[in-house]
Amino acid sequence: MTADNLNNVRVIPDLLVINENVRPSKVAYRQFNDKSKTWIGVTWKEFADMVRSWRKAFTAFGLKKGDHAAVLLPNSITATACDLSILSQGMVPVPLHAVDTPSSSAFILNNSEAKILFVPRTLRWNAMLNVQKEYPYLELVVTTGNDAESASPDSPVPVVNLSDWLKQSEKTELEDVSIDPNDLAAIVYTSGTTGKPKGVMLTHDNVLSNVKSFSQVIDVGPDDVFLSFLPFSHTFERTVTFYFTLFLGAEVGFARSVLKLAEDLKVIRPTIFVAVPRVFEQFHNRIKVSLKSKEALLPHCRSSRNDRLEKVLPPQRFSRPFFVCFLALFFHLADAGKPHRPADSRRFRRAPENCKCRGRCIKQCHRPLLQCHGR
Structure with missing residues (x-):
């Protein structure tokens, strides 16, 4: 991203506008299609069109800036379109943990005051209904699995298929939404292992402060390919593999599952792989x-x-171990709570340019995090 473009970035949706204008035909996301049994991809232009169609649906339903939307979806093109359309409407996404218990998900849904919920199957919504009957703030449940007919008859709100929800709003006119850098960009809940889950409120400025700092210390760009494996409810994955790649204009491939991770690595051939x-x-x-x-x-x-x-x-045989830079990045994120200062953002420095690993090793200022192997 050029310095001029960087100056134009105030909020997260600005990143999508830049990518659509600068690299419209470049592949943005790839995933495996279960129906065709092939890997499919969408360009930045196609993805931006998807986001606009989702925004129309939010407008037609009457949701407005500041409303909260709960997202319980696996990492996918659909999940990224959902999240970015929520942000583009000035709304606030609330990611739910995919492996969380129904009771915990139900608590987060009520505690966050979410007005709309996205699920991959109505089975997830039915399970939440079994442990909690009342949802005073919720107005609609959308299933991306298009199995709304399987919804429990006890559901207190309508359950609709994603395809129907989007189709009903095709002729809706979009309106410009004014978004401020200090507006909320997400409410990410803790796991709740030490009590009830607690929501962490992150603004657009919080997120962009991180991704701009990453770009100063990590040698990556739009030609890199990321493999998305951790859930987007994981703050590390959300920041790096979603928002940082959006900042770079880099491609993201979504892994199918843990069992097929080895196969997916061969197909996607990532240069960056974020994991625990x-x-x-x-x-x-x-x-x-x-x-x-x-x-x-x-x-x-x-x-x-x-x-x-x-x-x-x-x-020394690994000129660029794709996990090295983000291992350093993990420790960079561990400094949570400290105010962002540009002077502190270069905590990690590159090794000398004449080292055999092409200067891509990352060192800590006072002691090596990973030794340079180019001796």
């Missing part, structure tokens, strides 16, 4: 198991100390 440490531990363990079965073929790879993986996979 446990995922990389599993990768490491599977590599070690595979290597042990081939010890007879690789006797020189054994180590007298700890059978160290570095003996088999020397670090």
